[in-house]
Amino acid sequence: KQEVTQIPAALSVPEGENLVLNCSFTDSAIYNLQWFRQDPGKGLTSLLLIQSSQREQTSGRLNASLDKSSGRSTLYIAASQPGDSATYLCAVRPDSGYALNFGKGTSLLVTP
Amino acid sequence: SAVISQKPSRDICQRGTSLTIQCQVDSQVTMMFWYRQQPGQSLTLIATANQGSEATYESGFVIDKFPISRPNLTFSTLTVSNMSPEDSSIYLCSVRQGGNYEQYFGPGTRLTVT
Numbered sequence: 467k468q469e470v471t472q473i474p475a476a477l478s479v480p481e482g483e484n485l486v487l488n489c490s491f492t493d494s495a496i497y498n499l500q501w502f503r504q505d506p507g508k509g510l511t512s513l514l515l516i517q518s519s520q521r522e523q524t525s526g527r528l529n530a531s532l533d534k535s536s537g538r539s540t541l542y543i544a545a546s547q548p549g550d551s552a553t554y555l556c557a558v559r560p561d562s563g564y565a566l567n568f569g570k571g572t573s574l575l576v577t578p
Numbered sequence: 579s580a581v582i583s584q585k586p587s588r589d590i591c592q593r594g595t596s597l598t599i600q601c602q603v604d605s606q607v608t609m610m611f612w613y614r615q616q617p618g619q620s621l622t623l624i625a626t627a628n629q630g631s632e633a634t635y636e637s638g639f640v641i642d643k644f645p646i647s648r649p650n651l652t653f654s655t656l657t658v659s660n661m662s663p664e665d666s667s668i669y670l671c672s673v674r675q676g677g678n679y680e681q682y683f684g685p686g687t688r689l690t691v692t
Contacts, residue, residue, distance in 0.1 A: 500681060509670055510683040517678060559679065565636060566681060568620040
């Protein structure tokens with residue numbers, strides 16, 4: 467069974483810092499990996515999708531990397547802003563089946 | 579990207595009653611998914627709903643407890659039946675689109691059972 471772990475569980479940084487969120491998964495037989503953002507009491511917003519054959523994806527201040535063989539992904543946020551405060555979720559799609567396997571998320575607080 | 583709406587956005591229900599959650603998508607999709615997010619936990623897939631066929635349930639979820647309808651390619655409902663406090667969760671509707679199977683989520687329905 468695929469296990470997805472996100473470290474740290476919570477993170478507080480001052481505005482302007484660059485930061486890295488980590489995601490690890492136990493089964494490397496994945497189709498893709500997706501990073502989401504969840505604001506309190508809200509649904510999920512897709513941030514970045516990385517196919518299993520890709521190494522990284524970038525969108526604005528966000529960069530996600532994937533090392534499939536070692537079962538790791540990182541989400542890099544540059545020049546953090548208070549508006550980045552949210553929970554960030556990592557999810558992997560297996561090669562077979564439809565279910566996304568989610569981590570528990572990293573709760574990020576960016577202070578002014 | 580798909581735009582997904584859900585109704586209701588939140589509800590407080592009494593034990594033993596049922597609640598039906600609606601999910602509407604702005605484009606036709608083959609597959610719709612229902613997820614549950616219990617307090618402090620990660621999201622878990624409840625079932626996959628294809629139009630014109632019975633929903634497929636994940637281990638630990640049964641049709642009697644979570645009946646699902648999928649009458650057309652843009653709409654689905656999930657009913658939470660005979661509710662107990664353990665059903666208090668956020669229920670999210672999801673679809674996938676595009677050749678890379680990117681997944682999109684609705685805003686969720688926050689259910690509290692008293």
